[in-house]
Amino acid sequence: MNTEQKRQKFLEIVEKNGSHFMGIKFLKKDGSGRPAGFNPKHRLEVKGTRKRTENPDIYTFVEAKNKKTGKPEWRSFDFKRLVKVKSRGQVFFFQ
Numbered sequence: 001m002n003t004e005q006k007r008q009k010f011l012e013i014v015e016k017n018g019s020h021f022m023g024i025k026f027l028k029k030d031g032s033g034r035p036a037g038f039n040p041k042h043r044l045e046v047k048g049t050r051k052r053t054e055n056p057d058i059y060t061f062v063e064a065k066n067k068k069t070g071k072p073e074w075r076s077f078d079f080k081r082l083v084k085v086k087s088r089g090q091v092f093f094f095q
Contacts, residue, residue, distance in 0.1 A: 003057055006094050007079040010059070013087050014040045021064065023086040026077040033083065036063045036075055 001009070014022070019041040028034045038061045053060065057079050066073040085092045 001094055003078075003080040006082050007057065007059075009092070009094070010079065010082060010085060013085055013092060017087045020088055022088075023084075024077070024082065025084040027081040027083060034077075036061075038062055038064050038075075 017040055019039055021037055021039050023035060023037045025033055025035045040061065042062050053076070058076050059079065060074065060076040063073045063075045065071070082094045084094065
């Protein structure tokens with residue numbers, strides 16, 4: 001699956017998911033796996049934070065609860081490093 005196919009499939013899943021929490025797993029730049037949970041409808045910018053990238057291959061979201069801080073944190077990933085999405089009880093693999 002190429003990057004554009006991953007992006008289209010992911011955005012389709014997000015659209016069907018609505019405002020329900022969902023989980024993802026992507027590979028960090030160092031190659032390690034990184035799980036994250038988020039509500040896809042929570043995408044508005046927070047005053048005083050960085051601006052979202054214009055690159056269509058990068059998805060920016062607010063992680064519901066960061067493992068280290070215990071607080072919501074802005075995160076982003078490149079679609080080419082997306083591994084898995086869990087939405088409404090279904091698991092989708094991106095290979």
